[in-house]
Amino acid sequence: MLALNDIHHIAIICSDYHKSKEFYTEILGFTIIQEVYREARDSYKLDLALQNKYCIELFSFPNTPERVSRPEARGLRHLAFSVYNLVENVQFLQSKNIVVEPIRVDEYTGKRFTFFEDPDGLPLELYEL
Incomplete structure (x- = not known):
């Protein structure tokens, strides 16, 4: 068995980066550790913490496909x-x-x-x- 220590982070890809950034920071109260714009990928990466613990990576990518989420779809x-x-x-x-x-x-x-x-x-x- 692996010797896992903890969950490091959860990665979320959003469709509207600025809307999701506002939601996770201003509504849910996550703090920003680092925000990076990756020009070659036309992508943002936002590292977020809760109670000073790094836990979410919020990504944006152009033209992302929707993921089936209901009812009880496989995955997260x-x-x-x-x-x-x-x-x-x-x-x-x-x-x-x-x-x-x-x-x-x-x-x-x-x-x-x-x-x-x-x-x-x-x-x-x-x-x-």
Whole structure:
């Protein structure tokens, strides 16, 4: 078995770089570590951190194809973030006109959670600690 230490990062390719950059930084609260424009590829790469931990690489590429995401398509199902107050966070997202699904309760853990989407429809989850 491999001797894995931790998850290093998650890479996300977006369709509208500036819209996604605003969403991940101003709505979700990620901080920018580094932003690079790669002229040869006509591509941006934005390194983002949460709580000072590097975790997302946001990419833009020209003419990217859409990925099937629903219903229950193969591949990444969703990206989940833990929160301490689910209702407060849902209200914040709704104040920014972001559609949030009704809060559910995990039948095994009893924990509350909900889903919303990034600007490209990537399903994101808030899971209450």
